[in-house]
Amino acid sequence: MLEYPLEGIRIVDFAWAWAGAQATSILALLGAEVIKIESMRRIDHSRVFSLTTGQWFDEPDSSVIFNDMNLGKMSANIDLSHPEGVDLVKKLVKISDVVVQNMRPGKIDGLGLGYDVLREIKPDIIMLSSSARGNTGPEREYIGYAPLFSAISGFAYISGYEDEDPVRLSGEIDLLSATSSAFAVLAALIHRQQTGEGQFIDLSSTEATSVFMGEVFMDYCMNGRIQTRHGNKDPFMAPHNVYRCKGEDKWVSIAVATDDEFKSLCQVIGHLEWATDERFADSFSRWHNQAELDKLIEIWTVNHTHTEVTQMLQEVGVAAAPSCNSEDIWNDPHLRDRGFWAEVDHPILGRKTVIDTVWKLSGTPLEVNRPAPLFGEHNQYVFGELLGLSDSEIEKLKKKKAIF
Structure with missing residues (x-):
């Protein structure tokens, strides 16, 4: 017992x-x-x-x-x-x-x-x-x-998309x-x-x-800055979003933290030249051009299932995961294992x-x-x-x- x-x-x-x-x-x-x-x-x-x-x-x-x-x-x-x-x-x-x-x-x-x-x-x-x-x-x-x-x-105030109401x-x-x-x-x-x-x-x-809002409060205390809603953006990482995939209402989450990870992402997508493009060559440039970059990435993701994208990117060390609904979670072999x-x-x-x-x-x-x-x-x-x-x-x- x-x-x-x-x-x-x-x-x-x-x-x-x-x-x-x-x-x-x-x-x-x-x-x-x-x-x-x-x-x-x-x-x-x-x-x-x-x-x-x-x-x-x-x-x-x-x-x-x-x-x-x-x-x-x-x-x-x-x-x-x-x-x-x-x-x-x-x-x-x-x-x-x-x-x-x-x-x-x-x-x-x-x-x-x-x-x-x-x-x-x-x-x-x-x-x-x-x-x-x-x-x-x-x-x-x-x-x-x-x-x-x-x-x-304060959670609701920072949750949601830019220029939209709090969630x-x-x-x-x-x-x-x-x-x-x-x-x-x-x-x-x-x-x-x-x-x-x-x-x-x-x-x-x-x-x-x-x-759980410590970073938000510290930003205000130290910088006088009031953080608001920014959708799926990260303060530093780019690309950092959820992208539409093949199938009805299927999405994948991708987060890139370093230049090396971005190069690996470009290689998988088949556009290695993005890694040297002045718009995307470093984290600072990618962050300021992420709207354009997100569109380019989604042109690729819509031709693959969210599980295919996840597997391809994880194999090269890029953080990616499917956006799961309840059916996906129920059938997840990893969870069952x-x-x-x-x-x-x-x-x-x-x-x-x-x-x-x-x-x-x-x-x-x-x-x-x-x-x-x-x-x-x-x-x-x-x-x-x-x-x-x-x-x-x-x-x-x-x-x-x-x-x-």
Whole structure:
């Protein structure tokens, strides 16, 4: 049986939406026992809404996006607006290691489950609170999702083509916050292992996004320059773009960093004379004439498939890769050879293919071994086995609607 890095760690999970759910899913895939606390009063919208069709589901267990970003978790139904439901959570926290939540600042405190309360119950508890703008500051009450994070962090402003509007980014921005959250929890666990102390983690999703904009901020601080949108251009490399290829909506990405690489590109295309053309002879000249150069390159790429172009250029040391759609990724033999995909058995969806763990650890090999949970699937385990409630006590709590 595999031993996972976080085996023996229990996490009480109040998180939802992509940023929160993916963070605890990462920790679950690392071996933590993640118990997602859910309620019929405020059901996780990813359970009942399809991002693909824009439609609501009649039942909460068939959503593709929920089942993707909650792999490896358990689910227990507790009404946090009920005093006895709150008491159950406190008992669960007492035998847990980490609490993760991404409600608006102050909301979890209003439920009687703030950090000051929980550390009285479990002094070494680690609590991560993730929100749009953080738990302090004049905008702490702001609510928001990924499009807000991309806008206020500066990402949207620099994304898109020249002379066009900023491009709204969505789920991919949430993943930046999710990975930062998971990293912070791991750091706090190491600290607790060394000192015996728990702690409170205050994470702002916009700050977790802005941290990837360092070069843009430094350019402004040092040069007073505000970077804007520049499409697929690179500040230094040219050619550096995505080029149309043979076939419907097929493209290849090409990036050339040095004069030697450009010479190799010219040789493959069959126009070695470009390497000595004064318009393209060095990086500076190529950068200032890249619009013209891009047109010349695309005259060649449209006569080849994106995989053919990739192979020809990679063989001579030029960075190139196909722009893949979902079908390309699904059929990618390289990904299959590396075990990118895994299969899990879902009680309703059946045998389901999911993305396996992307970390290849030689000492602690990982694999997805549990699908996302059904709504309340692990009630008996949580209430009966972990909290020690009898069947009659569980039934009484159901009648009181403290649990479902």
